[in-house]
Amino acid sequence: MANLSVRIGSLKLKNPVLVASGTFGYGGDVPDLSDVNTIGGIVTKSLSMKPRDGNPPDRIVETAGGMLNSIGLANIGVHEFIKNKLPGLRKFDTAIIANIAASSVEEYCDVLTLLEAQEGIHGYEINVSCPNVKEGGLSFGTDPVITAEITRRLRKLTPKCLLMKLTPNVTHVSEFARGVAGEGADGISLINTVVGMAIDHRRRTPKLSTVTGGLSGPAIKPIALAKVYEAALAVKIPIIGIGGIMNTGDALEFLIAGATAIQVGTANFIDPSASMKIAAGLGEYCDANNIANVKDLVGTLKVRADISVVKSWL
Amino acid sequence: MRQGFYRVESVREIAGNIHLLSLHAPQIASAVRAGQFLNIKTRDMYLPLLRRPFSVYNRNGDSLEIIFNVVGLGTRILASGPSREPLDVIGPLGNAFGTGGDFEEAVLVAGGLGIAPMPMLTAELKRAGKKIHTYIGARNGSQIVREHMENVSVATDDGSAGSRGTVVDLLRTHLGNSSMTRPKIFSCGPTPMLRALAALADEAGIPCELSLESPMACGIGICQGCPVEVKDGPRKYALVCRDGTVFDGKRVVL
Numbered sequence: 182m183a184n185l186s187v188r189i190g191s192l193k194l195k196n197p198v199l200v201a202s203g204t205f206g207y208g209g210d211v212p213d214l215s216d217v218n219t220i221g222g223i224v225t226k227s228l229s230m231k232p233r234d235g236n237p238p239d240r241i242v243e244t245a246g247g248m249l250n251s252i253g254l255a256n257i258g259v260h261e262f263i264k265n266k267l268p269g270l271r272k273f274d275t276a277i278i279a280n281i282a283a284s285s286v287e288e289y290c291d292v293l294t295l296l297e298a299q300e301g302i303h304g305y306e307i308n309v310s311c312p313n314v315k316e317g318g319l320s321f322g323t324d325p326v327i328t329a330e331i332t333r334r335l336r337k338l339t340p341k342c343l344l345m346k347l348t349p350n351v352t353h354v355s356e357f358a359r360g361v362a363g364e365g366a367d368g369i370s371l372i373n374t375v376v377g378m379a380i381d382h383r384r385r386t387p388k389l390s391t392v393t394g395g396l397s398g399p400a401i402k403p404i405a406l407a408k409v410y411e412a413a414l415a416v417k418i419p420i421i422g423i424g425g426i427m428n429t430g431d432a433l434e435f436l437i438a439g440a441t442a443i444q445v446g447t448a449n450f451i452d453p454s455a456s457m458k459i460a461a462g463l464g465e466y467c468d469a470n471n472i473a474n475v476k477d478l479v480g481t482l483k484v485r486a487d488i489s490v491v492k493s494w495l
Numbered sequence: 496m497r498q499g500f501y502r503v504e505s506v507r508e509i510a511g512n513i514h515l516l517s518l519h520a521p522q523i524a525s526a527v528r529a530g531q532f533l534n535i536k537t538r539d540m541y542l543p544l545l546r547r548p549f550s551v552y553n554r555n556g557d558s559l560e561i562i563f564n565v566v567g568l569g570t571r572i573l574a575s576g577p578s579r580e581p582l583d584v585i586g587p588l589g590n591a592f593g594t595g596g597d598f599e600e601a602v603l604v605a606g607g608l609g610i611a612p613m614p615m616l617t618a619e620l621k622r623a624g625k626k627i628h629t630y631i632g633a634r635n636g637s638q639i640v641r642e643h644m645e646n647v648s649v650a651t652d653d654g655s656a657g658s659r660g661t662v663v664d665l666l667r668t669h670l671g672n673s674s675m676t677r678p679k680i681f682s683c684g685p686t687p688m689l690r691a692l693a694a695l696a697d698e699a700g701i702p703c704e705l706s707l708e709s710p711m712a713c714g715i716g717i718c719q720g721c722p723v724e725v726k727d728g729p730r731k732y733a734l735v736c737r738d739g740t741v742f743d744g745k746r747v748v749l
Contacts, residue, residue, distance in 0.1 A: 206717040213496045214585070214715070226719075234731040241710045241720035246541045248712055255719045255732070399541045427541070450713040451536060451546060452583075453498070 183467030184474045185460070187221070187441050189419045190367025192304050192342035194221035194276055194442060197475060198432065198460040201423055201446035202227055202280035202306060202346070203252065205453075207266040208273070214453040220460050221442060222276030224370075225262070227308050228296075229281075230288050232258035236313060242379050242388040247400030247425070248447060249377050251313045251391040254282045259292045263299055271301035278344065282308040284316035286331055290338060297339050304342030307335060310373035312350065312395045322348040322357075322373070329360035336365040344421065346370035347412075349401075354408045355415035362416040370421045370444065371412055372405045398447040399425040406438050413439025413480055414492075427455065429462030439480040496715065497522055498585045503577035504558060511637035512564050513608070514574045520584060521557035528591035529616035530706055530741045533561060534714035536583040537569040546585065548711055548736070550611035550683070553618075553643055562611050562640070588714050589740045592704055594619045598679035601625045602701070603644070604692055606632040606662055606684025612706055614643030616681055621645070628675075632662025632688065663691040670699055682706065686749050693744035703744035709735040724748035 185196035199222040205211070208223040217223055235255025242249050257266070262279075270277050279302050283289040289307060296302050309328050311318035321327045332345055345361040347354055349372040358369050374395025379388040387393075405424020413420050422440030426432050427448045435443045448455035467475055484490055501520040509515045523533065534546040547569045549561035565574045594601075594616065601620045605613050610631060620627055627645040636656030641647050649657025650665040658665050662684075680696050682689060683706035696703035709721035716737030725733045725746050733739065733747075 203719075204717065210717055211715055214498050232730065235719060235722065237724075238722050239710050240722060241712045241718070243543065243545050243710075246544060248545060250712070250718070250720060252719045255722070398544055447544075447712075450718050451544065453713075453715065453717075 190342045196221045196460045197442035199444045200456050201444035204446040204449040209269040211453045218274045219457045224278045227254050227280045227282035228259045237390045247398030249394035251389045251394035253313045276303040278304045280306045306344040310348035312376045325360045332361045332364035332366050342367045344368045344370050348373045349408050355411050358412040358416045362418045368419040372408050372424045401425050410438045432459050436478045500581035502581045510640050515562050518559050520559050523586045527587040529619045530592040531587035533586035537572045543569040553614040598677045600675045600678045601627045602680045603629040604682040606688040609684030630662050630666050690749040706740045707735050
């Protein structure tokens with residue numbers, strides 16, 4: 182049996198497969214259809230200090246090979262999470278990573294401080310990349326100075342695994358990756374959704390209430406792979422690859438591109454056990470190919486030596 | 496709730512562009528209640544990507560039936576007939592109509608494809624010993640489905656069957672001309688119809704349950720993609736898939 186464990190900073194994951202924030206509720210919400218004990222970790226729905234109602238309907242529209250969402254960080258707030266959700270999560274034999282969203286640097290710090298006082302949280306993922314809220318979100322995530330500043334402030338508040346979740350909606354994600362790595366982040370989650378929109382041409386109306394939303398699903402996998410490759414070449418800290426991962430083959434592509442771990446997102450909506458199947462599939466792949474450690478696959482892309490790869494975007 | 500692969504037994508057109516698909520799904524059939532839905536992956540590909548939600552139309556032993564219009568790729572695939580591959584189905588999902596309780600006469604109001612949950616609802620209400628009145632609205636007479644329903648009155652937009660006009664106006668007239676004993680309204684249909692019906696029910700002091708429709712990604716409450724504004728909660732929105740699809744008409748803002 183291959184060793185599937187990977188390390189992100191101080192956090193050891195039993196395998197490199199996690200479920201992405203916002204695609205698996207708070208972690209324990211689909212017990213009938215999934216067994217989270219077989220995956221490396223759960224990233225919770227984004228938590229803010231106060232509950233957030235989220236955006237008005239319609240929040241979801243399917244597009245070719247993908248979907249647009251504009252949920253608007255609807256969540257129960259960190260206090261209710263601690264009271265009603267975290268006790269259930271402690272029973273799972275998997276890493277619990279709390280995702281934090283905020284509209285100010287102070288709010289990120291305050292939410293993390295509250296969570297830091299609790300048992301059962303193994304790390305944090307900081308959402309500086311939501312495209313569907315007015316404050317915070319992309320206004321932070323597209324500014325490399327603020328992104329680095331948030332990392333620096335949060336790093337002082339926790340010794341636990343600190344992941345920064347970055348947006349693909351920038352020209353050079355490597356610039357942001359270097360910034361957060363320089364401020365002590367343990368890893369980079371990449372990518373959040375890609376800004377997109379859909380139109381009802383008969384009515385001449387947007388299909389989402391907020392006009393634009395975040396595109397996810399297989400449609401964005403090529404973008405995600407390129408961003409992961411770019412970031413992995415730029416920094417030494419682990420990258421957690423996200424974007425349209427539907428099956429084991431997709432997960433392998435991200436590992437080969439340079440991701441140490443991966444997150445399954447939109448696939449959970451279609452098959453709540455998709456991540457469990459991918460974790461099992463990685464084990465079968467390694468066994469079948471005599472790969473003793475899954476981490477030996479990370480960053481093993483074979484590029485022809487006689488071709489000079491265009492890296493002007495780096 | 497369970498996820499499984501179930502064989503399609505038959506697909507046939509039962510009215511103008513209304514198709515009925517029968518699925519051999521004993522585990523779901525034994526658990527499903529009127530008003531609940533199935534979330535179906537129409538084929539094992541990325542187009543369409545998401546599942547499609549369908550109200551359960553009827554239960555027939557181990558089989559479940561759904562009905563649908565062909566509106567896009569997913570429904571076109573389903574309408575093309577049984578494939579050799581079984582369908583990937585999650586269900587039963589959502590809550591159910593409140594068929595027990597303190598009422599004597601059930602008033603079923605369906606607009607368009609909103610007839611979908613009515614046959615199963617009719618069967619449940621009959622078992623509960625309730626008297627049933629059914630009001631069906633459609634664009635025209637070719638799109639009326641009456642099978643498995645009781646005491647049916649019809650309204651069509653073009654007057655080609657039943658009375659001309661909306662089904663809510665038809666019900667309003669009937670309520671004015673007759674007296675029902677402790678009635679309760681059950682409805683499913685387009686949002687403008689539900690809005691008008693909720694107002695009528697409120698005006699007439701009749702309790703009213705509405706089955707709502709919404710775009711959904713997951714159907715199981717994890718994506719937060721199908722909000723409906725509610726008047727009673729600490730939160731502004733409830734989720735159609737998990738908290739519904741059936742809501743008290745007084746509770747929701749349509």
